Amino acid sequence: MGTSSSSADRVAELAELLRKYKDAYYNGQALVSDAAYDALEDELRALEPEHAILKSVGAPVNEVVTEWEKARHAIPMGSLNKAVNEAEFRQWVARCDQLGVESALVPIANDLLVTEKLDGLSLAVNYENGKLVEAITRGDGQVGERITSNARRMKGVPARLPEPLTVSIRGEIILKLSDMKIGFPGTDAPPRNRAAGTSKRFDGAGCEHLTVMFYDLEGGDTEHATEKEKYERLLQLGLIVPPFEVTDLEGALRIHNEYSSKKRAELDYEIDGLVVRANDLRAQHLLGELGGRPRAAVAYKFASLAKVSRVIAINWETGPTGRVTPIANVEPVEIGGATVQFVVLHNVSNVERLGIGVGHEVLVSRRNDVIPHLEEVVVKHGPSVAIPSACATCDAALGRRGEYLVCTNLQCRAIVEGRIRRWVGTQDILELGDKLIAQLVEAQLVREPADLYRLTIDDIAGLERRGATIAKKVLDNLKAKLPLSLPVFLGSLGMDDFALETAKLLVANGFDTLEKVQAATAEELAALKGMGAIKAKSVVTGLAARSEEIQRLLAVGVVPVAPSAGGGLAGKTFCFTGTLPRPRKEYETLVEKHGGTVLSGVTKELHYLVMSDPSSASTKAEKARKYGTQCIDSDAFMTLVDAASSSAADV
Numbered sequence: 001m002g003t004s005s006s007s008a009d010r011v012a013e014l015a016e017l018l019r020k021y022k023d024a025y026y027n028g029q030a031l032v033s034d035a036a037y038d039a040l041e042d043e044l045r046a047l048e049p050e051h052a053i054l055k056s057v058g059a060p061v062n063e064v065v066t067e068w069e070k071a072r073h074a075i076p077m078g079s080l081n082k083a084v085n086e087a088e089f090r091q092w093v094a095r096c097d098q099l100g101v102e103s104a105l106v107p108i109a110n111d112l113l114v115t116e117k118l119d120g121l122s123l124a125v126n127y128e129n130g131k132l133v134e135a136i137t138r139g140d141g142q143v144g145e146r147i148t149s150n151a152r153r154m155k156g157v158p159a160r161l162p163e164p165l166t167v168s169i170r171g172e173i174i175l176k177l178s179d180m181k182i183g184f185p186g187t188d189a190p191p192r193n194r195a196a197g198t199s200k201r202f203d204g205a206g207c208e209h210l211t212v213m214f215y216d217l218e219g220g221d222t223e224h225a226t227e228k229e230k231y232e233r234l235l236q237l238g239l240i241v242p243p244f245e246v247t248d249l250e251g252a253l254r255i256h257n258e259y260s261s262k263k264r265a266e267l268d269y270e271i272d273g274l275v276v277r278a279n280d281l282r283a284q285h286l287l288g289e290l291g292g293r294p295r296a297a298v299a300y301k302f303a304s305l306a307k308v309s310r311v312i313a314i315n316w317e318t319g320p321t322g323r324v325t326p327i328a329n330v331e332p333v334e335i336g337g338a339t340v341q342f343v344v345l346h347n348v349s350n351v352e353r354l355g356i357g358v359g360h361e362v363l364v365s366r367r368n369d370v371i372p373h374l375e376e377v378v379v380k381h382g383p384s385v386a387i388p389s390a391c392a393t394c395d396a397a398l399g400r401r402g403e404y405l406v407c408t409n410l411q412c413r414a415i416v417e418g419r420i421r422r423w424v425g426t427q428d429i430l431e432l433g434d435k436l437i438a439q440l441v442e443a444q445l446v447r448e449p450a451d452l453y454r455l456t457i458d459d460i461a462g463l464e465r466r467g468a469t470i471a472k473k474v475l476d477n478l479k480a481k482l483p484l485s486l487p488v489f490l491g492s493l494g495m496d497d498f499a500l501e502t503a504k505l506l507v508a509n510g511f512d513t514l515e516k517v518q519a520a521t522a523e524e525l526a527a528l529k530g531m532g533a534i535k536a537k538s539v540v541t542g543l544a545a546r547s548e549e550i551q552r553l554l555a556v557g558v559v560p561v562a563p564s565a566g567g568g569l570a571g572k573t574f575c576f577t578g579t580l581p582r583p584r585k586e587y588e589t590l591v592e593k594h595g596g597t598v599l600s601g602v603t604k605e606l607h608y609l610v611m612s613d614p615s616s617a618s619t620k621a622e623k624a625r626k627y628g629t630q631c632i633d634s635d636a637f638m639t640l641v642d643a644a645s646s647s648a649a650d651v
């Protein structure tokens with residue numbers, strides 16, 4: 001081939017890059033955006049259309065990083081040609097129809113099936129006699145990974161089809177935006193990356209938040225004449241399919257326009273274009289393939305909402321859990337009608353992966369959910385940013401927890417203010433705004449949520465620009481929220497991976513008292529649907545770390561109640577000590593059954609200390625008397641329970 005040496009160099013460079021990016025992509029770590037990858041591929045195609053890497057679909061699955069069993073696809077999973085604008089799309093239709101003339105085909109321009117191009121991971125699910133036998137990721141198109149156990153947990157993958165079919169159905173694993181909020185709160189990493197990582201986890205945790213939408217089937221009992229019939233068949237089998245429509249060329253353009261102007265932004269999942277196919281399967285067959293890609297199908301992409309900008313600074317902000325979030329300050333660019341100036345970089349691992357530094361040119365995008373996202377570093381000018389070793393707020397040394405840098409100084413103002421904001425935010429105490437919180441922390445009146453309940457009117461009224469009126473309002477509102485339900489109490493604490501939703505999940509699964517939640521083991525929690533081992537561990541560790549703080553909350557009267565409280569012992573707290581006629585567990589169950597709360601120790605909030613000898617002079621009993629707690633024996637306790645039972649029966 002007569003390529004000059006410089007273009008030969010470029011070809012080698014491009015091939016090298018594409019190979020690297022492909023490997024990374026299939027190992028779940030996309031180094032560049034699809035848009036950038038496509039651009040490089042286009043450049044290579046222009047220089048050397050026959051280059052081998054353009055023909056290899058996907059990349060070999062790396063042997064080292066995975067323990068999933070490899071599996072060969074009975075029918076390879078290909079990829080699609082693409083069109084990035086109207087001209088290319090029209091060109092594709094024209095080319096198909098030109099070729100179709102030779103085979104005496106009806107023009108496909110009049111019979112196209114249009115559907116959404118889901119931004120996820122392709123999956124083939126095989127059924128034998130209606131029973132799910134295996135699910136294989138796309139991998140390199142020939143060989144993928146058998147992730148059957150994970151696929152079974154995903155939404156939309158039935159263990160059994162309504163008919164005893166032997167069929168291979170193909171679809172896309174996606175993470176809906178609403179499911180991401182519930183399953184992976186606090187992250188705004190691209191859902192696709194989340195779905196990729198989660199679907200290949202060896203423990204399967206989080207797979208229940210993923211959804212599979214199907215768009216193709218191979219085998220089965222029926223011959224289909226059109227693409228539409230296949231979609232209808234999938235629907236008939238009870239499977240989820242993306243919306244589809246049969247139309248002509250102009251109709252396809254209209255649909256594309258509707259999506260890019262409005263519909264796409266309203267979806268609960270991400271799509272990056274439309275897939276348009278000849279509806280007639282005979283036409284698909286006759287048009288055949290070119291370079292492993294079917295001629296009769298095209299991915300008609302949306303214009304990217306991305307622009308290149310330059311990094312001015314990278315700031316490291318310590319958040320309420322101590323996690324440090326890197327934020328890129330870029331030269332303002334207008335993307336999709338909004339000016340983007342700050343882009344959240346999520347965590348230190350992401351910064352290291354990007355190799356980003358001040359002065360670098362970066363591709364900034366706005367995703368479906370309008371959150372600015374840094375797609376990639378386009379050109380590096382100068383070194384990567386130095387990873388800080390000290391907290392920007394308190395100067396304490398930073399530690400590393402997983403992908404995050406964390407400030408380990410619990411007195412750090414960023415952590416204290418953030419945690420107070422979380423506490424009042426979860427409870428909707430509007431009067432306690434960020435500014436007042438900052439003042440309270442600054443004045444060292446508040447170090448943790450429990451301190452809020454020790455505040456006096458004078459404390460608040462003494463602050464700059466505050467008066468007795470607002471002070472009274474704040475304190476009244478704090479008290480008005482009590483008692484807190486257990487989920488609100490736990491969710492307000494602002495622990496890692498432990499938001500309100502997680503707390504509700506625990507309560508719904510029978511962990512409905514603080515005692516039970518605190519006694520739960522990571523193994524017990526990991527077994528709950530929607531939890532997962534990592535989160536379970538995080539919850540247990542978080543609770544242990546906060547046990548003293550929780551005690552201090554109880555001590556100031558913030559005692560959580562079960563959401564369904566209302567039994568005869570509602571609002572009453574009990575502690576059992578020493579040897580009792582029956583197992584302690586039995587008494588505790590009685591308390592909870594009647595809506596009461598079991599405390600583990602003697603605090604000011606304890607109403608009853610149950611013991612064999614109420615006149616005992618033990619330290620516990622003495623302490624209880626000092627607090628005004630009633631010391632009773634087990635008979636007296638049973639009398640209370642009987643009274644509670646009969647009062648409940650009266651209702």
Ligand SMILES: [Zn+2]
Pocket residue numbers: 318391392393394395396407408409412413414
């Ligand atoms: Zn700090």
